[in-house]
Amino acid sequence: MINFFKKNYGIIRTFDFKRHYVKAIYFLLVLIALLAALIAIFPIIWTILSGFKTLSEFVNEPRLLPESYDIGKFIKTWNLLGFGRFYVNSLIVVVGSVIFSILCNGLLGYSLSKVKPKGYKLIYSLILWSLMIPSTTSIVPLFLNIVNLGLQGSFIPLWISAGANAFFVILYKNFFDSIPQSIVEAARIDGCSEWSIFFKIIFPLSYSINAVVAIFTVTAAWSDFLLPYLLLNNTGKETVMVRLFQFRTSIATDVDIIRAVTFSIIPPIILFAFFQRYMMEGIAKGGIKG
Amino acid sequence: MLKKYKKDIAGWMIMLPALLLFTFFIWEPLLASVVMSFFSAKGIRLEKFVGFQNYIEVLQHPDFKAAFSNTFVYTFWSLVIGFLVPIFLAIIINEIIHLKGFFRISVYLPNVIPGLAVAIMWTFIYRAGKTGLLNIILGNLGVPPQAWLTKAHLVIPLIVMFMTWRSAGATTLIYLAGLQGIDPELYEAAAIDGAGLWARLRYITVPQIYNLARTLLILQIISVFQVLYEPLILTNGGPNNASTSLMLLVYKYAFEKFDYSKAAAVSVIIAIILILLTALYNKLVKENEM
Numbered sequence: 001m002i003n004f005f006k007k008n009y010g011i012i013r014t015f016d017f018k019r020h021y022v023k024a025i026y027f028l029l030v031l032i033a034l035l036a037a038l039i040a041i042f043p044i045i046w047t048i049l050s051g052f053k054t055l056s057e058f059v060n061e062p063r064l065l066p067e068s069y070d071i072g073k074f075i076k077t078w079n080l081l082g083f084g085r086f087y088v089n090s091l092i093v094v095v096g097s098v099i100f101s102i103l104c105n106g107l108l109g110y111s112l113s114k115v116k117p118k119g120y121k122l123i124y125s126l127i128l129w130s131l132m133i134p135s136t137t138s139i140v141p142l143f144l145n146i147v148n149l150g151l152q153g154s155f156i157p158l159w160i161s162a163g164a165n166a167f168f169v170i171l172y173k174n175f176f177d178s179i180p181q182s183i184v185e186a187a188r189i190d191g192c193s194e195w196s197i198f199f200k201i202i203f204p205l206s207y208s209i210n211a212v213v214a215i216f217t218v219t220a221a222w223s224d225f226l227l228p229y230l231l232l233n234n235t236g237k238e239t240v241m242v243r244l245f246q247f248r249t250s251i252a253t254d255v256d257i258i259r260a261v262t263f264s265i266i267p268p269i270i271l272f273a274f275f276q277r278y279m280m281e282g283i284a285k286g287g288i289k290g
Numbered sequence: 291m292l293k294k295y296k297k298d299i300a301g302w303m304i305m306l307p308a309l310l311l312f313t314f315f316i317w318e319p320l321l322a323s324v325v326m327s328f329f330s331a332k333g334i335r336l337e338k339f340v341g342f343q344n345y346i347e348v349l350q351h352p353d354f355k356a357a358f359s360n361t362f363v364y365t366f367w368s369l370v371i372g373f374l375v376p377i378f379l380a381i382i383i384n385e386i387i388h389l390k391g392f393f394r395i396s397v398y399l400p401n402v403i404p405g406l407a408v409a410i411m412w413t414f415i416y417r418a419g420k421t422g423l424l425n426i427i428l429g430n431l432g433v434p435p436q437a438w439l440t441k442a443h444l445v446i447p448l449i450v451m452f453m454t455w456r457s458a459g460a461t462t463l464i465y466l467a468g469l470q471g472i473d474p475e476l477y478e479a480a481a482i483d484g485a486g487l488w489a490r491l492r493y494i495t496v497p498q499i500y501n502l503a504r505t506l507l508i509l510q511i512i513s514v515f516q517v518l519y520e521p522l523i524l525t526n527g528g529p530n531n532a533s534t535s536l537m538l539l540v541y542k543y544a545f546e547k548f549d550y551s552k553a554a555a556v557s558v559i560i561a562i563i564l565i566l567l568t569a570l571y572n573k574l575v576k577e578n579e580m
Contacts, residue, residue, distance in 0.1 A: 009474045010385050011490045013481060022487070029382045030389075036379055037396035040459065044399065046423055047411045062420040062429055100311075108308035117301025123309070130316050132512060132568040137540065137557035140550050141322035144334055145314060164311035194300040223404035226519075230545075244406050248523070258414060264407045272402040276395055279402070283460050284467035 044265070051077075051259040058255050077259040081243065087263075089155075089232075090222055090239040096159030097221035098214050104163030105213065106206070109172025110198050114184050124173075130166040143230050153235040158228060162221060168213050171282075175209040176202065212282035215275050219268055240264045320561070326554035334550065344555040354556070356531040357539045360446065361515060364535060367450040368514045373507060376458045380465030381495060394466070398459035405456065409523035412452040413439075416524070439525050442532035449520050449533060461506060468502045469495070508571040512564060536560050 005017035005026075016022045050058060051074055052066035078084070111117065112124050146157045179202065187197045203210075225241035232238050233246070244264055247257050272279060327344055329336040348354055383393045400408065415423040418437035425435040439445055476494050485493065518537035521527055527534030527542075536556060544553035 005387065007387050009477075010469070011381075011477060011487055011495060012385050013477065015481070016487065025487070026385070029385055033379075033382050033386055033389075033393045036382075037393055039455070040397050040400050043411060043415060043423065043455070044403065047414070050414070059421060062426050062435075064423075064426055104308040104311055107304045111301045111304040115297060115301035115304065117298035117305075120301065120305075123305065126317070127312070128572075129565075129568065130312065132564055132571075133316065133320060133561060137516075137537075137560055138316070138319035138323045140544050140553055140557075141319035141326065142315060144322075145319060147334075160311055161315050163308055164315045166312075166316075169308070194297075194304055198304070219402065219404075223406065225404075225406050241404060241406050244410060247410070254414070257410065261407045261410050265403045268402045268404065269399075272399070276398075280394065280398060280463055283398070283463045 044269075047258060047265075048262050051255065051262050053255060055253050055255050058258070073255070074259055074262070077256045078263065080256065081260060083240075083243070083260070083263055085236075086238055086240045086243045087267075089237050090241070092155055093158050093228070093239055094218050094221045096155060097162035098217045100159050100163035101165060101168060101217040102210055102213055104160075105165055105168035106172050106203075106210070107198060109169050110176055110202055111194075112169070113173045113176035114179075114181065114197075114202070115194055127166045127169050131170070139226065139230070142227075146231065152231050153237065154231070155237065157231060158221070158224070161227065162217055165217075168216070171213060172206075172209060175206065179205060208278070211275070211278050215271065215278055216282060218271060222268060323554040323557050326551055327558045329551055331549075331551045333548065336551075340551075344551045345559075348552050348555045348559075353531060353534065353539055353542075357534045357536045360532070360534055361517075361536050363446050364450060364517055365511055365514050367447045368453065368510060369507070371447070371450050372454040372458065372514075373503075373510060375454055376461035376465055376506075377499070377503060379458065379462045380469055381491070383462070384466055384469045394463065397462055400456045401460045403456070405519060406523065408452070408456050409520055412455075413524055415452075416448060440529050442529055445525060445529065445533040449517075449524060452524075453514075453517070453520055461510075464506065465499060465502065468499050472498045504574055505571070508567060508574060512567050512571070515560065515564060515567070 005014055005023075007014050007017075012022060012026065017026070046064070049065055052069045054073075057063070057067060108123075108127075112120055112127075146152055151157050183201060184197055187201055192200070222239075223241060225239075225245045228239050229242045229245050232242055238246070241264065244260060247260070252260075326336065328339060328341060330338055330340045330343070379397060383390060383397075386393065403411075416438040417423075417425070418435070418440065419425065420429060420435045422435070422438070424438065425433075429435065438448055472495070476498075477490055480490050480494055516537050517535045518541060521533045521535055521538050522541060525533045527538050537560065540553050540556045540560070543549045543556060
């Protein structure tokens with residue numbers, strides 16, 4: 001017979017379950033966890049389902065769930081707001097960001113971990129400090145920098161901004177630190193340049209860390225709104241989040257807004273469904289928070 | 291001679307793309323905002339050096355006092371609500387044998403959703419009148435509808451609750467990783483010595499995650515100091531400045547009053563506070579490593 005309460009880690013152990021009060025505590029814990037899961041999931045489900053309500057239902061009737069489920073309402077809002085365009089723009093931002101994020105942060109992490117040129121310690125401590133400085137505090141001068149280069153209304157600043165991420169540099173550095181230095185030394189003796197060592201030897205070994213960085217870059221690029229809003233508002237290149245931010249100042253019905261929220265959260269949820277293992281491992285290892 | 295420096299040059303060449311981006315997006319704007327805070331400006335053009343004039347005017351403005359003290363209220367509530375919830379959740383989930391994967395995924399799920407979308411979702415949850423989600427749920431328990439976000443003494447705890455809903459899952463995963471790193475034999479040895487469940491929690495689990503908790507505490511304070519879009523979307527700082535934050539003050543100076551110098555002055559004040567906190571954090575991390 002399989003023991004229902006086999007547990008060889010944590011505070012409560014298999015032998016503790018012989019006592020009745022331990023079983024009671026255990027079921028209490030499961031109950032609390034179920035409650036927490038419910039609190040975590042329910043608002044999301046409610047938001048998605050509320051999109052099926054009509055405007056008068058949503059504004060007047062204190063009911064949890066809609067009366068009917070007609071997907072046509074979502075299609076109507078999608079067409080009304082022209083959401084396809086925002087999806088395409090967000091996709092362009094996301095793809096460019098991932099490329100710059102992996103290449104630039106990866107190369108910097110590699111140099112800090114394996115090449116260590118003179119003065120690398122200074123750069124490393126600058127990167128560590130940058131972790132703590134919120135990007136929003138210097139958004140005005142940054143915006144002016146971009147305007148001076150004539151890059152407002154362009155996707156380029158958003159792409160390349162992903163290439164300057166202190167978290168990812170440190171993630172990469174820690175990962176490369178775990179690759180034996182001897183592999184790199186052997187390649188150097190064979191006459192490989194640092195570029196070819198990175199692309200031909202290190203890069204193929206870095207699948208898992210690249211996946212983590214790529215996924216987090218996708219979520220970050222999809223979610224970002226302040227800089228995209230300043231650069232892309234009213235240019236026809238608005239991303240999904242810029243469109244959501246516009247609701248602050250533009251007129252729209254509540255049901256259209258809540259359906260737009262659903263449109264904006266579906267892609268990240270799908271991404272999570274496919275890659276949840278990488279995302280949750282990345283959190284546990286790197287301590288990244290969204 | 292050149293050969294001796296070959297490695298250094300190659301190392302710097304590899305770092306160059308990322309370093310240029312870090313300079314452009316993070317380091318130069320930070321310095322520029324310090325410079326800007328000492329000048330009077332017309333639009334984006336700096337006019338003349340005014341010394342500490344911007345700082346004096348900012349500090350004397352009643353909005354600053356409200357934002358400054360609110361930031362501490364945010365921090366207080368995020369410690370009461372946000373700090374303990376992930377610790378309890380992690381300990382509970384770690385003890386549970388059944389449905390563990392489901393619990394981990396579901397508490398993490400809110401973290402996947404873009405912050406702006408979450409903020410809009412929660413405006414519908416906290417909505418005044420009988421059709422907000424919170425009022426619908428409380429209505430079933432016989433509580434009359436409340437205008438939640440107009441209550442000055444409640445508005446910050448409510449915003450912190452929504453921030454906790456979004457971010458607790460990620461922190462829980464970090465604690466879970468820490469709990470799984472505890473040597474299982476410690477518990478066995480304690481159990482053999484007759485330690486009950488409470489004693490094992492008190493004398494093994496708590497000391498083992500104490501350092502991790504201390505580090506995450508500082509990180510959490512640092513991130514709460516930067517609270518911006520939550521009050522921006524939910525309350526715009528209201529009612530009557532009751533939920534305004536320092537970052538929201540920067541946002542309003544910069545993008546509503548277009549007074550970039552004063553925005554820069556507040557940014558610098560925030561950056562100084564954050565640098566002090568970061569120094570404290572680094573000191574704690576160093577102690578941990580020893």
